[in-house]
Amino acid sequence: MPLRLLRFGLGLARPDTRILPLPQELKPHYDVVIVGGGGHGLAAAYYLARQHGITNVAVLDKGYIGGGNTGRNTAIVRSNYLTDDGVRFYAESMRLYQTLSDELDINLMYSQRGHLTLAHTDASIRTMRWRAEVNKHLGVASELIGPDEIARICPQLNLSRAVRYPILGALSHPVGATVRHDAVAWGYARAAGRLGVAIHQGTEVVGFAIEGGRITAVETTRGRIGCGKVLIAVAGRSSLVCDMAGFRLPIRTVPLQACVSQPVKRFLDPIIVSGSLHCYIWQSQRGELVMGGATDPYPLYSTRSTLDFKEGLMAHMLELLPFLGEVKIMRQWAGLSDMTPDFAPVMGKTPLSNCYLTAGWGTWGFKATPASGKAMAACVADDRPPELIAPFRLDRFRELDQLGEAGAASVGH
Amino acid sequence: MKIMPCPLNGPRNIQEFICRGEVRIPPAADASAEAWAEYLFYRENKAGIVREWWCHLPTTFWFIAERDTRTDEIIRTYTFDALDESGSGR
Ligand SMILES: Cc1cc2nc3c(=O)[nH]c(=O)nc-3n(C[C@H](O)[C@H](O)[C@H](O)COP(=O)(O)OP(=O)(O)OC[C@H]3O[C@@H](n4cnc5c(N)ncnc54)[C@H](O)[C@@H]3O)c2cc1C
Numbered sequence: 001m002p003l004r005l006l007r008f009g010l011g012l013a014r015p016d017t018r019i020l021p022l023p024q025e026l027k028p029h030y031d032v033v034i035v036g037g038g039g040h041g042l043a044a045a046y047y048l049a050r051q052h053g054i055t056n057v058a059v060l061d062k063g064y065i066g067g068g069n070t071g072r073n074t075a076i077v078r079s080n081y082l083t084d085d086g087v088r089f090y091a092e093s094m095r096l097y098q099t100l101s102d103e104l105d106i107n108l109m110y111s112q113r114g115h116l117t118l119a120h121t122d123a124s125i126r127t128m129r130w131r132a133e134v135n136k137h138l139g140v141a142s143e144l145i146g147p148d149e150i151a152r153i154c155p156q157l158n159l160s161r162a163v164r165y166p167i168l169g170a171l172s173h174p175v176g177a178t179v180r181h182d183a184v185a186w187g188y189a190r191a192a193g194r195l196g197v198a199i200h201q202g203t204e205v206v207g208f209a210i211e212g213g214r215i216t217a218v219e220t221t222r223g224r225i226g227c228g229k230v231l232i233a234v235a236g237r238s239s240l241v242c243d244m245a246g247f248r249l250p251i252r253t254v255p256l257q258a259c260v261s262q263p264v265k266r267f268l269d270p271i272i273v274s275g276s277l278h279c280y281i282w283q284s285q286r287g288e289l290v291m292g293g294a295t296d297p298y299p300l301y302s303t304r305s306t307l308d309f310k311e312g313l314m315a316h317m318l319e320l321l322p323f324l325g326e327v328k329i330m331r332q333w334a335g336l337s338d339m340t341p342d343f344a345p346v347m348g349k350t351p352l353s354n355c356y357l358t359a360g361w362g363t364w365g366f367k368a369t370p371a372s373g374k375a376m377a378a379c380v381a382d383d384r385p386p387e388l389i390a391p392f393r394l395d396r397f398r399e400l401d402q403l404g405e406a407g408a409a410s411v412g413h
Numbered sequence: 414m415k416i417m418p419c420p421l422n423g424p425r426n427i428q429e430f431i432c433r434g435e436v437r438i439p440p441a442a443d444a445s446a447e448a449w450a451e452y453l454f455y456r457e458n459k460a461g462i463v464r465e466w467w468c469h470l471p472t473t474f475w476f477i478a479e480r481d482t483r484t485d486e487i488i489r490t491y492t493f494d495a496l497d498e499s500g501s502g503r
Contacts (some may be wrong), residue, residue, distance in 0.1 A: 071484050237455070239457075239458035247457070248455050248456070249455065251456065251458055252434075253458055253482075297428075297431070297432060298432035298480075299432070299458065299463075301460040301483050308427075308428060310414070342454075397450055397454040397455070398450045400446060
């Protein structure tokens, strides 16, 4: 190794390594067209090629890969949800994440820091005890803890009772982690590209040709492509793209904002979330404090930033960590979240026979990227959703069989 | 601060209001469970001009607002009777 390094350092040859192949022309036909080059679309493309040998696949993105919510989220992964189906699914996704750096040969900076969801009311203590029991039953590390244990794990938190909402307890999830989000998009894209998948950036889908209940061609800003099957994975724009395909969704598009502070010396190990105070925080490897809260108060297709968000967030954050008053905000941004009524995703088949959907990822779908990609690849290849994702079918709303994850997903993404 | 022009209270901070979603016609009381599910859960979720129910919380005054969801502009607000008069179809 040192010798190779030395030879590389002294040598003149610098191989030009590209992550994606050079842009290509669109082919007239693909077996599978994936709309949306976020983590979910790219992961599905990778598993289609890798696990199912389907490589005549195109991923189309209207912008650049990972430029949607995949590159905008706050990178938290966890599996301490509330419903059995949710816990099982997210635990599988974390299992895949843990070995993904090796599989994709890219450093995803998977870092397990522990995750604390604070409770400030009796009602949230109750929900957390419920979550802890469901989690443990399904083998996920999760425990309701009291203030002493919180102080041991995170001594920086203000545990004083002389605040508006004193901390009464917390749901501790020691395996909660963060993952470098853009690397997930790049890693899946590169691996899929190497297996023959075509990735077309700057290619917006503007319509579908539909005959006899199936999509026969996809209209794009660069021309028309014939398709065997179509997977829609466009997050906040799901309703618009599905409208082109002629069906409606139980989804509202609402912005979610986040921000980071200037970098400061490392002081905070775990991820801290407070549902009652609508805020969460963790410290990145660069020392920046990554902060966010709940979604905006009304639906919107704009990623503008608001002062209301910052004021609301900081007012509460200063109660948890008063010394943050000295720290400046450096950047802020927003993404368009595809919110479902039950805070659970929609995965599986659609009213069109060769069209599949992964959506409703709202504010919580980054952690789901590997499991959704893998399960949706199987769903597309076999024309049948694997058992892991069957409960997340679109029809559950019409059948009044929702999944009720609000207690675990409304602020802690 | 974003301002919402309330038909009763005049221009106020939008934080005093709550958005309760698209104006739609509820199904008949004896409609099928599927029709009710459609009404309760499914949405147009349009990128463009939408017509929604809003409420000014301190006065619990309900009214209608038209907004552009692409630009975050509030175009106009009016009371429920004005919606009926304009005949613009609920
Ligand atoms: C601020 C913020 C914080 C978040 N924090 C977390 C978190 O901590 N943990 C967590 O698990 N989740 C989090 N999320 C949610 C998570 O980011 C998303 O659920 C997830 O990234 C969705 O991935 P995706 O691949 O479905 O969508 P995206 O990454 O948004 O990809 C969709 C792509 O589709 C493309 N597209 C749209 N329309 C078209 C069209 N017509 N034609 C072609 N392409 C199109 C877009 O350009 C985009 O690149 C957060 C989200 C936000 C906004």
